[in-house]
Amino acid sequence: MYESSREKIACFINASPEEIVFVRNATEGINLIACSFGGPNVSRGDNILLTQLEHHSNIVPWQLLAQRKKATLSFAKMSKNFLLGEKDFAQKLNKKTKIASFTAASNVLGTITPVEKLVKLSHEAGAVAVVDAAQAAPHFSLDVKKLDCDFAVFSGHKMLGPTGIGVLYGKKELLEEMPPFLAGGDMIKRVFWQHSEYNDLPYKFEAGTPNISGVIGLGAAVDYLQRLGMSNIRSHEQSLTKYALEELSSLPKTVLYGPPADKRTAAISFNLGGVHPHDVASVVDGEGVAIRSGHHCAMPLMSVLGVAATCRASFYVYNDVADVDALATALRKTTKLFRL
């Protein structure tokens, strides 16, 4: 059951099973890449390129690597309409860039980035491309071979799976060259007193007793999503997003962040007049609507938007039009309560 889950997940993203490493979550996956790929391949004066849209999990591990190796960290700018500018990304890539790591979809703005193009640009500059697919893999179909990315990560709990399970995809040739991340049982073939022979892929990167129930749970989630069909999921979310954007823009003094529905996922950040996001979230919670408020693990992006926090409503397969209506009604109540 455990290994058949691995095969399911490999098939889900068009990879081979030995290229699928189970980790705790996308965050752990990125840390693994930073340590095991970044460690041997990044030296003093090298550059790591990220973007302004990134989640903390795709920033902080690279900060640690850059500090350790005395490498530089740069950020491709968010462009007009909350998209990711290819031009600035291309300009910031240089001979010294060893790793380019970027999100496939922003958890704050919903922005879908031009992953295939960004991967191509990275390769032309001689850098490996890491894709943070945490907000993408649950919502639309991902083909890592077509994208030609070198690494990709995503988390089970964002795609109807249990918490504590995530996936790192890495090209076989790269994983083969990389030293282990965590060490101990299962990731070895033979252990002597002073050294060990490591196991084949992907087990080399899976030390200790795995999260067996998590893996099986994720396999079940992938089955479910495949049954629904990723393109059906995408069109369902797009129509909810379009409707939600219409409703939200009819509210007084509301600021919406993010591109139009066809260029984004169903995560919608907004601010209601001068009302603090915490207050908005509390009031709509009382109306039975759950939104998130705060910096959404993207403090640097918040500074680009010029705010400390936003409200965020996001939709998935289990949401429908009635939920959008409930959100709009609750927000109207909030505007009345705070006299906007």
Place this chain on the structure above:
Amino acid sequence: MLMQDLYVAEILDRYRNPMHKGILQNADSSARESNPLCGDDLQIFLKLEGSRVKEIRFSGVGCAISQASADLLCELAEGKTLKEIVALKKEDVLKLLGVPISAVRLKCALLSLKTLKMAAYTKLGLDEKKVGWA
């Protein structure tokens, strides 16, 4: 609990029409603290007569709970000695607000107390970093 219960008239009124909002020039002590998780940022200014608070103001941005709590706490602190301020507990603030505060909003409610205590600590020659969240 209906969230509307949280936003009772008193709290919304203090949020819209605070009585102690402002900056004190030549304050005898001041402190600044924020809750970076959500963007609440508060500064408290104290003018003293001996060791008693003669005038107190707060400034900053934040959610309705943090602002209302700051205004109510300023009112409570007026006339108190620095030692009495240092002895204030989170229960004193929660009593002022008069509504149940969930775990999620606790830091919003207590930001004012932390900031006020930091201002008192500084004046008393103590390390403001030692002031906890409750």
